[in-house]
Amino acid sequence: MLDAGSLWELIERRAESDPGRELLVDSGGSRMTNGEFRDAALRTAAGLHDHGVRTGTVVSWQLPTWNVGYVLMAALSRLGAIQNPIIPIYRDREVGFIVRQIAPEVVITPSEFGGFDFAAMIARLTEGTGTRHIAADRSLPEGDPAVLPPYQAPGERELRWYFYSSGTTADPKGARHTDTAILAAARGMHECLALTGEDINGMAFPLTHVAGPIWLASSLMAGLSNVLLDRFDPAAAVDLFGREKVTLGGSGTPFHLAYLKAQREFVKTHPGRRAFPSFRLCNGGGAPRPATLHAQIRDEVGGLGVIAGWGLTEAPILTMSTVHDPQSALEDSEGRPMSGVELRVVTLEGKAAEPGEEGELRAKAPQLMLGYVDAALDADAFDADGYFRTGDLGTVDAEGFVRITGRLKDIIIRKGENISAKEIEDLLFTHPRVADVAVVGLPDADRGERVCAVVVGADGAQALEFAEMVAFLKGAGLTTHKLPEQLEVVEGLPRNPTGKVIKRDLVARFRS
Structure with a gap:
């Protein structure tokens, strides 16, 4: 299976070798084996072929995390279409930007989901264009697979995917991807997590994210098998993941925090028992995590703890921890580079960093995108040696373990001094009355920027006061010039579907 050259080839190989093994279970009650999945994808490919979808046809689609979402993904792979999965919570601003930029021939969405009228949105956004809309409400167009032309495997660098970044600071950026990139990341994850046919993956994030394929x-x-939740709800996760004996608890910090909270509630009425008794590990990435989270998951939720990775839409899963890594590395690192990944660390002064020295992480990798949809962005995205500039700050130690220390754009410049938002966030996460936190820089006429801590209080705890926060940070060793000048206590932080805090929303809210 590991040397398959395309996603469709992999689908066919697994269906031939293990047709009766269950592959997908979703929260709507749909269940599919490998063989059923392949056959459904062929019927849908035929149905889309009847709608004019051919090799190279651009198809945008926006479906919840349903089994039929994966069937559509597979069908488009069989046809050789260029597919553009879109996160389901995106609305007119993001979806409008995307469809204007790539001009898809076909857009596939539910008619309605979660109280939102997707059909009306697509009608608004494509009015006066040649784009056609197909409604898919847990069902897809089907036809006779006999109409399909022979499968043509894509070339190693042949465009097959458009994925758009979450746009936490600006308009989304479209990354042009290949099956080669998807399979490279998948092989690395397969190895790092020691995946086997006995595993059952709990999938609580959008399958339209780059991590979906x-x-x-x-x-x-x-x-292995997958259990899909179309909308993450901790109570639903406890019920479904427990019933289906899920072993892999994905998929990032917000989900892991929710599992931890669910376990703490569960143990009140079920002393000594686990809410997720079959968890082998919690795999994750996509968002920073508190320094204490790995140990809390390991000791309370159960299993090996958090096995974390790091990557971007443009270059997914560049590094990942493994099930064999020492606890010290699992606690605070994102593992080591996957096979084929070359990392360099460049200091803010533009010099090659020494082991353990902070700088921007830059990468060459088989999972790296071809480039942006807007080619004008490529010049700034790659350095003179062809390394992708991730924008993430971090260190690589002498053993190769990668630790993310922040974002270049997350550096707050106060009176000419650089302050890392993540450093302050990591300290505040350890306060017993803080459940979640984000630190942002706000415009300030005297300082350039001032440091603002936005805090979500722990359940049932008294709200953190400004003086308490300052005393706590001083006691934790934070130097005076890094101390926040502002504290805001909120009910929750705005996050995108992968768990990253949308800091531009916090800046807009609290700048005055």
Whole structure:
């Protein structure tokens, strides 16, 4: 399975070798084996072929995390279309930007989901264009697979995917990807997590994220099953993941925090028992995590703890911890580079960093995008040696373990001094009355920027006061010039579907 050259080839190989093994279960009650999945994808490919979808046709689609979402993904792979999965919570601003930029021939969405009228949105956004809309409400167009032309495997660098970044600071950026990139990331994850056919993956994030096809590919490589939640709800996760004996608790910090909270509630009425008794590990990435989270998951939720990775839409899963890493590395690192990944660390002064020295992480990798949809962005995205500039700050130690220390754009410049938002966030996360936190720089006429801590209080705890926060940070060793000048206590932080805090919203809210 590991040497398949395309996603469709992998689908066919798994269906032939293990047709009766269950591949997908979703919260709507749909269940599919490998063989059923392949056959459904062929019927849908035929149905889309009847709608004019051919090799190279650009198809945007926006479906919840349903089994039929993966069937559509597979069908488009069989047809050789260029597919553009869109996160389901995106609305007119983001979806309008995307469809204007790539001009898809076909857009596929539910008619309605979660109280939102997707059909009306697409009608608004495509009025006066040649784009056609197909409604898919847990069902897809079907036809006779006999109409399909022979499968043509894509070339190693042939465009097959458009994925758009979350746009936490600006308009989304479209990354042009290949099956080669998807499969490279999947192979690395398969190895790092030691995936086997005995595993059952709990999928609580949008399958339209770049990790969606990566998880499908990893699942097919290992022969494991997936349990899909179309909208994350901790109570639903406890019920569904427990009932289906999920072993892999994805998929990032917000989900892991929710599992931890669910376990703490569960143990009140079920002393000594686990809410997720089959968890082998919690795989994750996509967002920073508190320094204490790995140990809390390991000791309370159960299993190996958090096995974390790091990557971007443009270059997914560049590094990942493994099940064999020492606890010290699992606690605060994102693992080591995957096979084929070359990392360099460049200091803010533009010099090659020494082991353990902070700088911008830059990468060359088989999972790296071809480039942006807007080619004008490429010049700034790559350095003179062809390394992708991730924008993430971090260190690589002498053993190769990568630690993310912040974002270049997350450096707050106060009176000419650089302050890392993540450093302050990591300290505040350890306060017993803080459940979540984000630190942002706000415009300030005297200082350039001032440091603002935005805090979500722990359940049932008294709200943190400004003086308490300052005393706590001083006691933790934070130097005076880094202390926040402002504290805001909120009910929750705005996050995108992968868990990253949308800091521009906090800046807009609290700048005055």
